[in-house]
Amino acid sequence: MTPKNSRNIPVVRNVLEANARSAEQLRALFREKGILVLNLISSPGSGKTSFLERTLRELKDELRMAVIEGDPQTINDAERVSSAGADAVVQINTEGGCHLNAAMTAEALSRIDLENLDVIFIENVGNLVCPAEFDLGEDMKVNLLSVTEGDDKPEKYPLIFSLSKVVILNKTDLLPYVDFDIEKASALSRSLNPDQINFRLSCRTGEGFTAWLDFLKSTAAAKKAAAS
């Protein structure tokens, strides 16, 4: 996101500062409403949408959840999460843009009834680099790493792994068929952020999913309690 062209640097800084101000306004709004907001970030194809679908299906009778879907094009993902039981879904098409920002998020929020919501998932554009730099006012970044990718990803993309409160090591059902050292990946990731929580799971088989759902429920309850 930051071209190494000296003429461009001041402008990019302005963009990031303006974004940070908007993000703080969003954070205050989410705090007031007691809504837990998760910013989902990963490479394209790491399984963000399948992860959301399963989470929505499992918890739709317990939590009221909305989804903001970011994609360069299409509404495929919005249709999928809507079918899975989201209470509200808004699609943002960035028209080629490589990340969501706080202004886009605010625009999407204006289409959602925030009363009585427990959780908002923001599925960012599939990209491990640029989304890391743009705060959306979220409580935490949730970074998905599929075991079909390399186990040295945290070393190669340190910013996003250091900023992620939660890392999901996804597609564990494929571990027998790939060369991926899950202990190494997890250790590298946590070395960049010792407070980080890692979950190992498969959205396909459900293996490991309960621990994630329990974490989500308790975190959402804590956010709601703090607002009341």
Next chain:
Amino acid sequence: MTPKNSRNIPVVRNVLEANARSAEQLRALFREKGILVLNLISSPGSGKTSFLERTLRELKDELRMAVIEGDPQTINDAERVSSAGADAVVQINTEGGCHLNAAMTAEALSRIDLENLDVIFIENVGNLVCPAEFDLGEDMKVNLLSVTEGDDKPEKYPLIFSLSKVVILNKTDLLPYVDFDIEKASALSRSLNPDQINFRLSCRTGEGFTAWLDFLKSTAAAKKAAAS
């Protein structure tokens, strides 16, 4: 790469125009030397480095090949391709940047002896969005899509699929374990660029690799012949 902030647009245009001028200079240099240049683009974890390793190993006695490695951090990939038999390797660490540009490529080229080279592979930063916009003077973009990602990726990231002369449908050894319609993915991709060539292969088993190697050898020979 293009924030939707109106104050920023002119600056981004300047960057792209300056990049296009530098890319044309590189293209003229590659034409004069008869060097085939491939810009490898994909999501993080689609297998660009494994693809390069196998290509280098299979052809190191037939072609003289150099690699420019782009990563936000680390020299892991440069070490891998160096071991695989590249005649020259230069690592560009973008320090968090989301794509390579022509100026970075020119800087890397200054460290490579261009005499007697047949092919230069430029492994771009793992990112399906921003690298699409930056011409590096290459003959063609080669886009890798792993079958562990979604088969609707071409629809979601149309710019890079429309600009790619070659799309590699990679990790076909994992097809039995994932829900990926390879015919659909290929048709979607070619609908965005009817002249596009698709190869289906596995870098792990070698399945489908010969067709790719034959294409690379004949394309490199044609570029060399045109220069002499």
